[in-house]
Amino acid sequence: MSSELALPDEPGEVAPAAPPAEMTSELILWAQEARQAAGIATSLAKTSFVPASLRGKPEDITAAILAGAELGMRPMATLRSMDVIQGTPALRAHAMRGLVQSRGHEVELVDSSAEHCVMRGRRAGSETWQTVTWTIERAAQMKLTEKPEWKKQPQTMLVARATGEICRLIASDVLHAMPYAAEELDPGPGGRPVTTTVAEPVTVDEITGQAPEDGAR
Numbered sequence: 001m002s003s004e005l006a007l008p009d010e011p012g013e014v015a016p017a018a019p020p021a022e023m024t025s026e027l028i029l030w031a032q033e034a035r036q037a038a039g040i041a042t043s044l045a046k047t048s049f050v051p052a053s054l055r056g057k058p059e060d061i062t063a064a065i066l067a068g069a070e071l072g073m074r075p076m077a078t079l080r081s082m083d084v085i086q087g088t089p090a091l092r093a094h095a096m097r098g099l100v101q102s103r104g105h106e107v108e109l110v111d112s113s114a115e116h117c118v119m120r121g122r123r124a125g126s127e128t129w130q131t132v133t134w135t136i137e138r139a140a141q142m143k144l145t146e147k148p149e150w151k152k153q154p155q156t157m158l159v160a161r162a163t164g165e166i167c168r169l170i171a172s173d174v175l176h177a178m179p180y181a182a183e184e185l186d187p188g189p190g191g192r193p194v195t196t197t198v199a200e201p202v203t204v205d206e207i208t209g210q211a212p213e214d215g216a217r
Contacts, residue, residue, distance in 0.1 A: 030066075037065040040075060049076070053083040053187075060084045071099060071176060083182040090182040091175075093160035100171045107166055109159065117158035121170040130169050134162045149183070157183060 041061035044050055054061050061079065067089050068078025081095030091099065097107050104124035110131070111118040120131040136154060139145050139161070150157050160183035168179050 038062045050079050085185040090180050093163040093181040096167050100167045103174050105171045114155045117162040119162040119166045121166040132165045134158045
């Protein structure tokens, strides 16, 4: 019997390592979820259940559903909570706040007017509150007040900016790859205006998929 060792065909050639079985299983599961999301997206693309920025775009709806799933959100709650602006998925401010609160963190509106907004928040289990302030002067310095939505509803836009900032400050880990509120992104020339008010904002219960407690509204 030969005592020589078998050598690779080429010097230094190393066979690629097979991916871990756990990773392969996760990819297969994700691919299955993507196919299911695509089917849902095709059915909903032309309905009024999706926001204007997603209507008629099944591919974007699929991406939104998958992104929402990674945040722990149910599909219909996602579609009422998210816009895709210039190719970037973003949560609306009220949904970002609800998502952070659903993880046990606290976010409170302290004071709000057309001139300023003060919000505070703290992580679950913490005794320390963090506070952020947005003023119309601060917005003007960033040339935000020149945009149509700021001219129409400055108070709402100040709240949205303060919401995005306090949520990132206390719970950036909850937001993962979507750290910006939709109201913070520019739809660009010819883009659809960002919707800052909705008839029925998504609730914490919808985000978590839990039924509200008796008597809760």
